[in-house]
Amino acid sequence: MSLTLFELWVILGCGVVTLLSRTLPFVFVKRLQLPAGVIDFLTFVPITIMTALCCQGLFIAHAGHWATIDWANLYAAIPATLAGILTKSLLAVVVVGIMAMAVIRYFNWG
């Protein structure tokens, strides 16, 4: 149970970055009104960043070549998505996804 100096810097550095991302908007909103264009841009951030993060899990990068599909992840994504549609529960999506991946690994699919 120990921390390297590098790990300590990672915790502090990422902690500050995250804290500022969370709190500075509260300071700005309390003090001034954001321009309409900025607010308009920001409304698309959740859907775009979450889609890009999903893609990160579904594609395998190959520098200088076209990315390929991570078939195991794509197969597991199907029951996970169905669980979301049926239950609208984040927990169900995660649990079904993990279980599906366990089955896929067991049978060596993908």
Next chain:
Amino acid sequence: MTPELSFRAGLKDVLPTVFGYIGVGLAFGIVANTSHLSLLMVAGLSFIVYAGSAQFIIASMLVAHDPLSAIMLSTFLVNSRMILMSTSLAQAFRHESLTKNLLIGSLVTDETFALAMNKRNRTEGHLSFAWQSAANVVAYLVWGVATILGAVLGSFIQNPTQFGFDFALTAMFIGLVYLQLISDKHLGLTRQLLVMIFVALIYYISLRFTSANLALLIATILGCFFGMELKKCH
């Protein structure tokens, strides 16, 4: 969910999300354990950084021996959605003191933000410091304890990828993007789907020429501009 905005009501309202924190928190602890992070590092990440998806990315970047600057930049990019969430949530707390605003802001997460937006539909747009703090603090403590528990359990599990825990993060984003898709009535389903296809395409193309993290940023920013253009067309 009732319109009541007391501390006690907050404790009750946050309960359903607690299960999500436990599931993903355990998964993070196990992943951190396989990445050879110590319990102290897991606790530090969960209680000081406190950023679900970014913590998975930090763990993987530590394994890859990436430089501090790259880890901090990725954390900022992954958490940049917090800027939007905080900006939206802050509108409801403008009348509160700056200290209370900072206290609420420092613990905003995807789930507590979504919960607050849900609550506002039942309270004519009002939120209270007591209610939001209850939700925030419960989420914070459950997340931290779940990740540490996962790290402890992880040492008893020989090969966790065999059990599919590494898929928890992708599954979480699939769940979050789906819930966002069906709940954001303001943007609408068709427009959001078009933006999603555009982002996936840009991400795929960018991935040929740059790193996964930069591709993520390029796809996100271009996706937002694409969304704004779509909005103008209507």
